[in-house]
Structure formats: structure tokens, C-alpha cells
Amino acid sequence: MPMPEKGTDWESLKQEMLARAGNDVKWREGKTAVYVFNAGPDVERVQKEAYTLFMSENGLGPMAFPSLKKMEDEVVAMGLSLLHAPEGAAGNITSGGTDSITMAMKAARDYARSAKGAKGTLNIVIPWSAHPAFDKAAKVMEIEVRRIPVRDYLADVEAMGKAADGKTIMIVGSAPCFPYGLIDPIGELGKLAEARGLWLHVDACVGGYIAPFARMNGGDVPPFDFEVRGVSSMSADLHKYGYCAKGASTVLFRSEALRTHMIFDCDDWPGGRMITPTLAGTRPGGAIAAAWAVMNFLGVEGYRAKHKQVTDAREKIAAGVEALGFRVVGNPQLGIIAFTHDEIDCMAVWGKLFERGWFTSLTTVPAGLHLMLSPFHLQVADTYLADIAWAVEQVKAGMTGAAREARYS
Numbered sequence: 001m002p003m004p005e006k007g008t009d010w011e012s013l014k015q016e017m018l019a020r021a022g023n024d025v026k027w028r029e030g031k032t033a034v035y036v037f038n039a040g041p042d043v044e045r046v047q048k049e050a051y052t053l054f055m056s057e058n059g060l061g062p063m064a065f066p067s068l069k070k071m072e073d074e075v076v077a078m079g080l081s082l083l084h085a086p087e088g089a090a091g092n093i094t095s096g097g098t099d100s101i102t103m104a105m106k107a108a109r110d111y112a113r114s115a116k117g118a119k120g121t122l123n124i125v126i127p128w129s130a131h132p133a134f135d136k137a138a139k140v141m142e143i144e145v146r147r148i149p150v151r152d153y154l155a156d157v158e159a160m161g162k163a164a165d166g167k168t169i170m171i172v173g174s175a176p177c178f179p180y181g182l183i184d185p186i187g188e189l190g191k192l193a194e195a196r197g198l199w200l201h202v203d204a205c206v207g208g209y210i211a212p213f214a215r216m217n218g219g220d221v222p223p224f225d226f227e228v229r230g231v232s233s234m235s236a237d238l239h240k241y242g243y244c245a246k247g248a249s250t251v252l253f254r255s256e257a258l259r260t261h262m263i264f265d266c267d268d269w270p271g272g273r274m275i276t277p278t279l280a281g282t283r284p285g286g287a288i289a290a291a292w293a294v295m296n297f298l299g300v301e302g303y304r305a306k307h308k309q310v311t312d313a314r315e316k317i318a319a320g321v322e323a324l325g326f327r328v329v330g331n332p333q334l335g336i337i338a339f340t341h342d343e344i345d346c347m348a349v350w351g352k353l354f355e356r357g358w359f360t361s362l363t364t365v366p367a368g369l370h371l372m373l374s375p376f377h378l379q380v381a382d383t384y385l386a387d388i389a390w391a392v393e394q395v396k397a398g399m400t401g402a403a404r405e406a407r408y409s
């Protein structure tokens with residue numbers, strides 16, 4: 001498709017874009033439980049206005065834009081403080097979880113090379129439930145990935161200890177993992193890391209900005225962050241349960257000395273010395289500004305209130321689906337829940353829910369339904385339960401052939 005010779009006026013373009021969006025999921029109506037975190041119109045407005053205020057500014061230039069540097073420093077400081085980081089801890093805003101994980105792995109690798117003289121093919125040891133971002137980063141850096149089967153859906157610390165060797169640059173626990181929404185035994189992983197001198201990364205991409213508040217609200221959240229002494233680094237996404245605009249995550253290190261291994265510094269080209277902490281060159285000022293604005297707009301009280309709605313929705317849905325004969329995977333404490341059924345095909349249930357406008361995710365092992373809940377879901381939890389009850393009836397009827405007969409009679 002060639003570029004149009006002449007430009008089109010903005011009003012027409014806007015109308016066309018809105019028309020195209022008509023085919024997208026209607027996430028504002030609450031029937032989408034993946035991809036989008038819907039904290040309501042007040043937060044959306046702050047994201048949008050803060051983003052546009054700094055949309056053209058570039059986080060690559062802290063001297064030109066001290067405003068962005070200060071906002072980044074404050075966002076990172078808030079993240080570190082929420083996640084019990086000690087004095088002297090450090091971090092950066094990245095473009096997302098994949099970026100944070102990639103940069104933490106780069107830091108761990110360079111640390112292993114410089115501090116421990118690591119050579120040859122290095123590896124990471126991760127639970128089977130860890131996010132594919134680790135494999136992507138490993139692919140780029142030619143690092144071997146050792147995915148270790150989970151035990152009761154959680155990281156198997158003993159097996160991970162056996163899999164780790166002198167070439168292991170990092171072991172990983174998730175808080176929580178995306179498929180099950182369960183927090184790995186970070187305390188035990190921390191002990192393993194300390195005993196063996198291993199770099200433990202906690203992937204709190206989806207949990208880092210909900211778990212601290214769920215705990216303040218009285219949730220049964222085990223120690224999962226820098227409070228665990230063996231934790232060297234963490235990834236925590238602002239654009240997930242931080243309710244910030246997309247394109248924002250934090251990568252955090254126990255000390256500035258560890259963070260130093262992440263930083264890229266290049267002088268050998270005609271443009272002068274270029275120092276970049278993260279994978280990006282140009283860094284969107286809007287994403288940094290929106291993160292700063294949303295965090296200050298909500299504050300601890302705001303996050304606690306929003307996350308209370310999330311965990312209430314999760315509890316309500318858990319009880320409801322259990323009453324329908326589903327089995328919740330493990331004991332989820334945050335915003336993700338997965339559930340399976342011993343007799344009914346969950347994929348078929350998913351299909352029926354899709355017919356009713358629900359766009360949600362799935363798990364493969366066990367075959368189950370997956371929900372990543374937002375505050376808004378509390379308002380539609382009853383609708384979801386009514387629809388899944390209907391879906392189960394439909395699937396059951398189909399299993400006996402009755403539905404097919406009814407359709408063709």
C-alpha cells in the first residue's frame with residue numbers, strides 16, 4: 001500500500017480510527033480480562049493528560065529535561081520503598097516488563113562475567129511458569145534457559161537448586177507468575193541464592209504494584225520482595241497494576257553497584273559519548289510523566305481502594321466458579337485467577353463466554369480459564385458468574401448431544 005499522495009484532515013482520520021476501534025474488544029464495558037487494566041475514567045484521564053503534556057519530551061536527555069529525570073527518580077524511589085528495598089538500592093523506568101527483564105538479565109550476566117569471571121555458555125534457571133520474556137532475552141544474549149517443572153504450580157526450589165551450576169547467572173521466582181497468579185516461594189529461593197551465591201531475580205511484573213497494597217489490605221501475601229535478603233533484582237510493571245499508561249515498567253536493584261552492570265556506555269562513534277541505562281535510546285517522556293502523575297494521583301489510599309476492588313472481585317468469582325464445579329488453581333492472592341474443571345472442556349466454556357462478549361485468557365496445563373482482573377470487574381462479577389453458569393449448561397447440553405439436536409430440529 002503506497003502512502004497517500006495528499007494528506008487527509010484530522011477530523012476525517014479521527015472518525016476512521018474510531019470506526020476501526022469499533023471492531024476492538026469493548027474493554028470499558030468490563031468484559032475483557034486480559035491486556036487492559038481498567039482503573040476507571042478518573043485514572044484514564046490522568047494518564048492521558050499527563051502523557052500528552054510530556055509526549056514530545058525525551059527521557060534520553062536528562063540534562064535537557066530535568067523534569068523527566070526527577071519524575072523518573074521519584075517513581076523509582078516510590079517503587080523501591082513499596083518493595084522494601086534497602087538504603088542504596090537503585091533502578092530505572094523501562095518501556096515494559098520485557099525490557100525490565102532483559103536489562104536485569106544483562107546486568108546479571110555482566111556481573112557474573114566481571115565479578116565471578118564467568119565464561120562460555122551461561123544459563124538461567126527459572127520455573128516452568130515464568131514469563132517467555134526470559135526466553136526472549138536469553139535468545140538475544142545467547143544464554144541457555146533451564147525451565148524447571150513446577151511443584152503444586154509453584155517454583156520447585158530444590159529442583160532449581162539442582163539445576164543451577166557454576167554457569168548460572170540468575171535464578172528466578174515470579175510474584176506472581178502470569179498463568180496461575182501464584183507467588184513462588186521467594187523466601188526459600190532467597191535462601192538458596194544466599195547459600196550458593198546466586199543472583200535471584202523476582203519477576204513482579206504483574207504483581208509489584210498490587211502485592212504491597214493487597215498486603216496492607218490484610219491479604220495473605222508472603223514476603224516476595226527485597227525484604228527477602230537473597231533478592232538481587234526485581235521487575236515491576238507500572239503499566240499493569242500500577243494503572244499507568246502503557247510503555248512503563250521499573251527494573252530495580254538491591255544496590256547501585258548491581259545496577260551499574262545494566263548501563264550501556266558508548267564513546268566510539270562521531271556523536272559523542274552516549275550513556276543509556278535501559279534498552280531504549282529515545283525514551284517516551286509521556287510514559288514517565290503519566291506514571292508519575294498516576295502514582296501521585298492515587299497515593300497509597302487510592303491504590304489500596306482500587307486493589308480492594310480487584311481482590312474482592314477475585315474472591316467473588318472464585319467462590320462463584322467453585323460453586324459451579326470448577327477448581328481454582330492454587331491459592332491466588334492478587335488479581336489473577338485460573339480455574340479448571342475435571343469434567344467440562346474449559347476451552348468450550350471459553351468459546352461460549354466469547355459469544356456473550358467476554359474476552360479472557362486460558363491456561364494449557366491444567367486446561368483452564370484465566371482472568372486478569374481490574375477494579376471495574378467487581379461491578380460485572382455477577383454478570384460473569386451468570387454467563388459462565390449459562391456457558392457450562394450449554395457445554396453440558398452439547399456433550400449429551402441435546403444442544404445439537406435442538407439446533408437442527
Ligand SMILES: *Cc1c(COP(=O)(O)O)cnc(C)c1O
Nearest residue numbers: 096097098131133177178205206
Ligand atoms: C506481563 C508480564 C511480563 C512482560 O511484561 P510486558 O510489559 O508485557 O513486556 C513479564 N512477566 C510477567 C509475570 C508478566 O505478567
